[in-house]
Amino acid sequence: xxxxxxxxxxxxxxxxxxxxxxxxxxxxxxxxxxxxxxxxxxxxxxxxxxxxxxxxxxxxxxxxxxxxxxxxxxxxxxxxxxxxxxxxxxxxxxxxxxxxxxxxxxxxxxxxxxxxxxxxxxxxxxxxxxxxxxxxxxxxxxxxxxxxxxxxxxxxxxxxxxxxxxxxxxxxxxxxxxxxxxxxxxxxxxxxxxxxxxxxxxxxxxxxxxxxxxxxxxxxxxxxxxxxxxxxxxxxxxxxxxxxxxxxxxxxxxxxxxxxxxxxxxxxxxxxxxxxxxxxxxxxxxxxxxxxxxxxxxxxxxxxxxxxxxx
Ligand SMILES: [Zn+2]
Ligand SMILES: [Zn+2]
Numbered sequence: 001x002x003x004x005x006x007x008x009x010x011x012x013x014x015x016x017x018x019x020x021x022x023x024x025x026x027x028x029x030x031x032x033x034x035x036x037x038x039x040x041x042x043x044x045x046x047x048x049x050x051x052x053x054x055x056x057x058x059x060x061x062x063x064x065x066x067x068x069x070x071x072x073x074x075x076x077x078x079x080x081x082x083x084x085x086x087x088x089x090x091x092x093x094x095x096x097x098x099x100x101x102x103x104x105x106x107x108x109x110x111x112x113x114x115x116x117x118x119x120x121x122x123x124x125x126x127x128x129x130x131x132x133x134x135x136x137x138x139x140x141x142x143x144x145x146x147x148x149x150x151x152x153x154x155x156x157x158x159x160x161x162x163x164x165x166x167x168x169x170x171x172x173x174x175x176x177x178x179x180x181x182x183x184x185x186x187x188x189x190x191x192x193x194x195x196x197x198x199x200x201x202x203x204x205x206x207x208x209x210x211x212x213x214x215x216x217x218x219x220x221x222x223x224x225x226x227x228x229x230x231x232x233x234x235x236x237x238x239x240x241x242x243x244x245x246x247x248x249x250x251x252x253x254x255x256x257x258x259x260x261x262x263x264x265x266x267x268x269x270x271x272x273x274x275x276x277x278x279x280x281x282x283x284x285x286x287x288x289x290x291x292x293x294x295x296x297x298x299x300x301x302x303x304x305x306x307x308x309x310x311x
């Protein structure tokens with residue numbers, strides 16, 4: 001019997017390991033999908049900076065109460081459309097050509113996300129065709145690899161801008177059909193009417209984009225693929241000159257009007273009904289997205305916005 005004991009012991013150890021299953025790694029966060037929405041070129045003074053929230057009734061009430069607002073949020077880099085979007089999705093400021101003629105010199109969260117999760121999908125959906133360049137990079141390691149799907153402008157790069165209502169329709173259709181995990185949406189009309197020096201039109205378009213964003217918000221809260229597992233970031237790529245520095249019809253310098261942005265973040269991992277005033281900036285969005293969706297974002301200069309998270 002004594003001779004059998006080591007054999008029985010060994011058999012028991014083998015049985016234990018054959019039954020043992022490695023634990024399935026648990027996700028750190030409830031967020032499974034992220035949508036970044038840009039209201040192009042709206043000034044802080046007509047959005048969150050307006051105490052009455054006259055032109056953003058949806059963002060200013062229902063949406064703000066559902067998540068976090070930061071009243072100290074800035075674009076500290078070039079205050080133009082393409083560099084602003086690039087900063088928010090890469091975590092780096094770079095003065096990218098603003099006409100769609102240059103690929104970013106480094107990858108964004110889209111390429112890193114697609115590399116990390118080949119079975120998941122990502123989209124850039126934009127009223128401005130020129131933002132299609134953000135899907136790719138001139139970096140030789142990542143050029144033409146891990147590209148996001150795009151639906152930009154009338155029919156891609158070089159085809160011109162389209163109405164924001166069409167962009168909303170396209171976004172909701174894509175959400176219904178393929179439920180992507182990572183999406184950037186650009187609504188362009190506030191910037192466009194601002195450049196036209198059309199003050200009533202500019203205010204009206206901010207108001208319209210507020211209602212388009214609300215449609216995304218309502219969809220996310222009712223669709224089973226998105227409900228309770230989606231984080232939304234809502235911001236601007238840049239503001240516009242404040243009245244002492246040229247006024248609302250243009251932008252592009254470092255006056256406070258151009259730099260200060262509205263910022264809303266809503267998601268299952270974030271605090272509710274919270275007003276933050278510690279400063280954050282556009283390049284902090286990319287590392288926060290990477291943290292939530294759990295992939296590596298090398299070379300970001302931004303910080304994860306830990307002040308958004310519950311606990
Ligand atoms: Zn502009
Ligand atoms: Zn300015």
